Amino acid sequence: MLSNRRLVLTCAIFLCCNTALLVFFVKFNIGERCYITINKDESIPAVLPENFLSIGIDTSQVQHHNTLDFSNKRFGELAAALAPARVRLGGTLSDLLIFSADENPPLPCQHYVHTSNDSAHPPLECFYLTGSKWTQINEFCKATNLKLLFTFNVLMRNEHGWNSHNALEILKYSHEKKYDIDWQLGNEPNSFHHVFNVTITPQVLAHDFKKLRKLLNTNGYKKSLLVGPDTTRPQEHQPNCLKYMVEFLGNGSHSISVRSWHQYYLNSRTATLEEFWNPKTFDLLKEQIETMQSHTKDYNNIPMWLTETSTSYGGGAPGLSNTYAGSPLWVDKLGLAARYNITSVFRQSFYGGNYSMIDHDFEPLPDWWISVLYKKLVGSKVLNLTCKCSQYQRMYAHCANTKYTSDPTAITIYAVNLQLEKAKFLLNGTAFKSNNLDIDEYIISAPSNNRKTKTILLNGWPLQYESSVPNFKPNHIKYGNHISMPPYSIGFWVIKNTSVENCK
Known part of the structure; x- marks a missing residue:
């Protein structure tokens, strides 16, 4: 049986290790919580x-x-x-x-x-x-x-x-x-x-x-x-x-x-x-x-x-x-x-x-x-978007390309994350009141966070040119109300079933 002193020491070490793991998890998996606000009656500042x-x-x-x-x-x-x-x-x-x-x-x-x-x-x-x-x-x-x-x-x-x-x-x-x-x-x-x-x-x-x-x-x-x-x-x-x-x-x-x-x-x-x-x-x-x-x-x-x-x-x-x-x-x-x-x-x-x-x-x-x-x-x-986040995340929104989806309410959000931290965004505003959001996610990143690479990853897989029309495959997110970005990444999200009226 462990002595009281050894038991206290063991518990202290265990507690320190778990605390360090929790800090690491928060730093690299939770990241700073940001809020994206788009309302259903947003005006269209530009049509390109x-x-x-x-x-x-x-x-x-x-x-x-x-x-x-x-x-x-x-x-x-x-x-x-x-x-x-x-x-x-x-x-x-x-x-x-x-x-x-x-x-x-x-x-x-x-x-x-x-x-x-x-x-x-x-x-x-x-x-x-x-x-x-x-x-x-x-x-x-x-x-x-x-x-x-x-x-x-x-x-x-x-x-x-x-x-x-x-x-x-x-x-x-x-x-x-x-x-x-x-x-x-x-x-x-x-x-x-x-x-x-x-x-x-x-x-x-x-x-x-x-x-x-x-x-x-x-x-x-x-x-x-x-x-x-x-x-x-x-x-x-x-x-x-x-x-x-x-x-x-x-x-x-x-x-x-x-x-x-x-x-x-x-x-x-x-x-x-x-x-x-x-x-x-x-x-x-x-x-x-x-x-x-x-x-x-x-x-x-x-x-x-x-x-x-x-x-x-x-x-x-x-x-x-x-x-x-x-x-x-x-x-x-x-x-x-x-x-x-x-x-x-x-x-x-x-x-x-x-x-x-x-x-x-x-x-x-x-x-x-x-x-x-x-x-x-x-x-x-082009849609108006308000993003409450740090200066290291920059974000934009448009109505989705009608050739990509037939959903007239679909919007595309795209962003860059300039930090070596994961960024998480809560979808806020009247555009996202539906409990049936359907999101196609495309995350561009660098292997091992090597920002000087000429080979990039799409949703974790290296992109290689095989045909004149690349077949990009998204991650599918159902019923979610947040999106996230790994460190040093670029993201595109096509969000369907929104309440944005001007995309119709």
């Missing part, structure tokens, strides 16, 4: 087009004709999985691109483009886009149900301003082949002095857009959108971006169909994993959208797009932008843009660079999987 989530391919990918084969079958399958969408062919090299229907152009391209000879700004090399490559790009778009958004070269100039002769060649060639295209003119014009040592004022650019609009109207593209001016993101220490946008709209708003700008969070050369998962980084987009919208509110009748956007500028941060490390920023960007009625978001880039959605071997990377899942589950009507 089906091509809201769109993609970009940098013009550098067509600089050398053998860089990217648009006719590759697997490449086409991966792109078609994101349809309907737009694909923007743009970027810095757009303003060095010369079109030639001939395979052997008669003149060197330097004959057309005039940039600075300043030794501090060595001139970038212009290049030709041939008729055969242009045909391949457009046939790719038709085959994959992607609408092309093409950026004309605005640095082709003469004493009268923009020289539109080469643009006219593209229009005539495209109209003859019945290509359906929307258009832009110039890429990040407020940065031309930094990139090319050339300055085009917003007033002059507005005049160039007016010239292009007339050219489109008289050459078979009257119904095409003209999107611009594609300035960089607003920043306090660089007020020229906002100034350029406002002055351009003041002179050229009647010529454009869409107000457009570009957004990145971080510098690819210096960005860290901690910055990628820091809530302060996420908040930058909200501040930038609100700044851009407040300064251009006089033009709210013109839709706003993010025509080029990713985690970090300068091609993406290696090992971060094209891994799971960048996925929460992408999901949050989709949610914020939708909430603020930005009606198209172009992910830079679908292919190429360190921020691509597929790699050079045409293998899907994490953000491709997440984008396909988003397209499958998330509908066009």
Whole structure:
């Protein structure tokens, strides 16, 4: 028989062990209790087009004709999985691109483009886009149900301003082949002095857009959108971006169909994993959208797009932008843009660079999987959602995609959990009064919480590309009134049998 002293010691050890286990369980399995509130009579702050989530391919990918084969079958399958969408062919090299229907152009391209000879700004090399490559790009778009958004070269100039002769060649060639295209003119014009040592004022650019609009109207593209001016993101220490946008709209708003700008969070050369998962980084987009919208509110009748956007500028941060490390920023960007009625978001880039959605071997990377899942589950009507939780959980709600479920009351909630703790959410509000909620749950996570992985898990199983239409299988939750997220995860939940009236 144990002595009293030994019995007390044994009980104390037993009690300490059980207390430690209880603390561990609470910390990693219960997590902070959060409350999601959606009411049955919620208003719809925005209704998005089906091509809201769109993609970009940098013009550098067509600089050398053998860089990217648009006719590759697997490449086409991966792109078609994101349809309907737009694909923007743009970027810095757009303003060095010369079109030639001939395979052997008669003149060197330097004959057309005039940039600075300043030794501090060595001139970038212009290049030709041939008729055969242009045909391949457009046939790719038709085959994959992607609408092309093409950026004309605005640095082709003469004493009268923009020289539109080469643009006219593209229009005539495209109209003859019945290509359906929307258009832009110039890429990040407020940065031309930094990139090319050339300055085009917003007033002059507005005049160039007016010239292009007339050219489109008289050459078979009257119904095409003209999107611009594609300035960089607003920043306090660089007020020229906002100034350029406002002055351009003041002179050229009647010529454009869409107000457009570009957004990145971080510098690819210096960005860290901690910055990628820091809530302060996420908040930058909200501040930038609100700044851009407040300064251009006089033009709210013109839709706003993010025509080029990713985690970090300068091609993406290696090992971060094209891994799971960048996925929460992408999901949050989709949610914020939708909430603020930005009606198209172009992910830079679908292919190429360190921020691509597929790699050079045409293998899907994490953000491709997440984008396909988003397209499958998330509908066009945006819902108001109130989430009482920490800054490390960010959450959004839409009516569910009607192609996913025939239930007219179904909603889709999606969220990111930036903590190494489980997060649990109680479904609150009049939308969830039914005792018969039926939930399809899709949890994206990283193996062993390795946030720099290129292989992600769906409900605990690794995702592997086997067909053009992935078969995502959900977890089914019946009669529950809460949802939860593991550490460092992304979640999508399609909740059926709600009382939300505006989804009907």
